[in-house]
Amino acid sequence: MELHGIGASPLRKEDWPLLRGEGTFIADFKRPGMVHALVVRSPFAHARFRHIDGSAALQARGVIDLITAAELPDRGRPIPTRMFKDEAANRFLQKPLADGEVRYSGEPVALLIAESRYLAEDAAELLSIDYEPLEVVLDPDAGTVAGHLVVERGNIEAAFAQADEVIKEEFRIQRHAATPLETRGLVAEFDAGAQTLTVWGAAKIPHVNRRILAQLLGWEESRIRLVELHVGGGFGARGEFYPEDFLIPFGAMRVGRPVAWIEDREESLRAMNHSREQVHRVELALKADGTFLGLKDTFVNNTGAYVRTHGMTVPGLSISMLPGPYAWPAYRGEYHSVLTNKTPCGTYRSPGRFEVNFVRERLIDIAANRLGIDKVEIRRRNFIHEFPHDTGTLFDEHPVVYDSGDYSLLLDKALEAFDYSGLKRWRAQRSPDGFKRGLGIAFFVEKAGPAEREYARVELTDSGDVTVYTGTVSLGQGMETTLAQVCSTHLGLPFERVTVKHGDTAVIPEGMGSFGSRAAMMGGAAVMGAAVKLRRRLLERAAEELEAAPDDLVLTVDGIAVRGAPSRSVPLPSMSVEDRFVCELLGFPYGIHVAAVEVDTGTGAVGVHRYAVAYDIGRAINPVIVRGQIAGGFAQGLGGVLLEEFAFDANGQPLAASFMDYLLPTSEEVPDIDMLITEDAPSPHNPLGVKGAGEGGTAAVGGAIANAVADALGVEVTQLPLSPKRITELASA
């Protein structure tokens, strides 16, 4: 048995059941007497209705209950925001069911519970709802403002007054979203005797959602248990508190039987959070030598029909992360987050950063073209060099202060590792197929954490088995393995003997969950704290019994012995230690994406010849898992650049309502990529030095590919996605 400590890459603990088909995802989970719920959704993007006639549906075979807003406490209480709260936006919160007016196609209007999903779908066709269609607003510039913020730092007017060159441009990012391959699902069961609720299918933030559910029901939290099963991807969207997270438990209480709801793909694409849709009007002031003087951005964030749990997270992150790795004497950012008749929005992997990295890195290339300065050089010339660096912006209430970094060093290493000069030579050669070649580079700063605190408990049995209880959860990213490695390293017992438990609010007293690249950083630091404490206590106690100094003792699964005198030993006791890691500060990993592309102007296809990601994450606990995170993140970024788009017709009907039209990249579309993971700038804010590695693969794909395509075609790209139609238009411009 090996330690498999920090820096090693043991096989993932979570893979054994998954690879053998023994995982339990929510659709695999059954309870005796379980019945099935169907969320009846609005077919209109905006309509008024007065009456839902359910008499025929209630008579249909197998139908048990029909729930409309009239049946909900207070006709449905609004689902609160949990982050980036904005008091003014609270009047736009979503309620579990529409009450008289629907505001997007797919909005829940009723819950039907039947013996099977088939029968529920049959019965739903018998519902009669007197919709009167209303005017539909889709254009973000015409939307009602739900949130508005201005951030200003330095003298922006003076900066622009002394500029030799001002670059002004409008950029658009299309609406796309996380679309995890496992759709959402819940099974809820009410115990009438104990007056308790259990909900399976929790993800991302079980403890937070338990609190919200308790609040909406007017209950004590202790009466509710949320349980996480295997989760097939989250990426920000899955696990937030949605209308169904109230409706399914509520339905289970009404019918007195366990109720299952498995979201199908068609509803998932309309119901789960969308993201990314922004329009930026941005200006960059520079000196003739390429020195940045000021950056001004006014952007509109189309948040859809309601303000959901994430409140102003995406525009808030956009405004605070737009400055990126560069030193700006002056910065002014302003957003309007607006309501339209589209699916409400939330986060998607690298929220706000995917968008602004595209905007900023594209803008810098335009400036470099205008001034005739090398694209690498203009970036290097403007890097931040002093750390910590206060950007003067906020992440929620937390100041955005870059904790550590050496941007020039990473740039040097990346250019060398990826043979940038070789890529430039490739770029200069003619393609044998007549394709146009382009090279693009984009720099980014990511963010990790904080969500303030995290819980861990490490339990040792007298047989040497170790169980780690964590307040973070697994969305498939490998956190069980990672936390076991941290525990193994700091406790000093083998990785194989460590089991990680998570996601059950009955077993774990508190937790903030997994999002924002926080699990390794916050969860890891908490596990480390508990493991260090447990080891100290074990050794101190043994030291007393053995009359030796703790430093002279050796801890193994067989017991604790005096070094060099194995006969002087004591068996392992059973012992449990808790710890909480508290940190108000964020980690700021950073990196570079390099893209070499070939554009077929005949078809509009963009072929990725080579793609490379350099990423400094402070410390890699499990390098293979980190590489997997970067590869997967890149695939999603590439989808967002080339393929994925939630388009709507003029009536607000979604045009991408299945995976036939919502185009996810498959293994055929995603090339292997080169990676360079460095550990030159550990975070000073946590004892592991980790910064989180979940989102850097996605962060700058828009910037890098768009820059490469612009380089290939010799025209400025200002809009995503780079669809074949758009490419052929750009090529003939």
Place this chain on the structure above:
Amino acid sequence: MKPAPFDYDDPRSVDEAIGLLARYGDECKVLAGGQSLVPLMNFRLARPGRLVDINGIESLGQVKVENGRLLLGAMVRHAQVERSNDIAARWPLLHDAIVWVGHSQIRNRGTVGGSVAHADPAAELPCALAALDAKFHVLSRRGPRVLRWDQIFVSEFTTSLAPDELLTAIEVPPQDPSTGVAFVEFARRHGDFALGGAAVSITLARNGTCSDVAVALLSAGPRPVRAEEAERRLKGGQVDEAAIKQASAAAVQGLHPTSDLHGSREYRVKLLQVMTERALTKAVHLATRRAA
């Protein structure tokens, strides 16, 4: 995404199947590989009252060659065509087209008869069969019929099959071994329905002139399109770069492909011209090598 209620029959013979079709007519839908019908039913966009499942009819699953003609039973899976060395050698265009159909899982289940009967103008097989001048054998209680491609394909998702008729086999005439063929298409992702594509079959005489040519276009209109004007211009002449460019421009004259989320009409017309040009170039290259 669960289908509306339906009745289900699984006949074991063609005779039993056409008996059911004769009895229930319009109410029925024939279930072959189910790769298009089942998703449509799950979306409740198709709501047949009765499915006649022909998967149990063994005689429909055979690939035969008779008098040099290829006979594909309606239930022959795409994968059978793809893996047949005989087809790859003697009907290479069919092989080249079939590998573009969806993904391997879809080709394992999807059938040649299902693809024809579904009549999706973006489907590869109908386009290739149009280029190959295939014939379609149809049977009902009223008797057999043999249809040409331009008789069976009517418009989007519409064939001339009557409700009581079953497509039983597809017949492909022999190919001149010196023919050069190419099937090219462009989709946003591998395996998606193409935004545009072209199937070309060209035979060159000893003096290098074109003795025979077929150009069929994919996703170019409501049904497969034969670019007759392009064929006319190419026949009898030298097929050089200029001739290919002219023919490709002629091929897309008057086309009205449908605009959708993934490509406007203008984009698709331009793409079809590029596809025709690339398919002709490739096919001529092969034909020149074969003629030499």
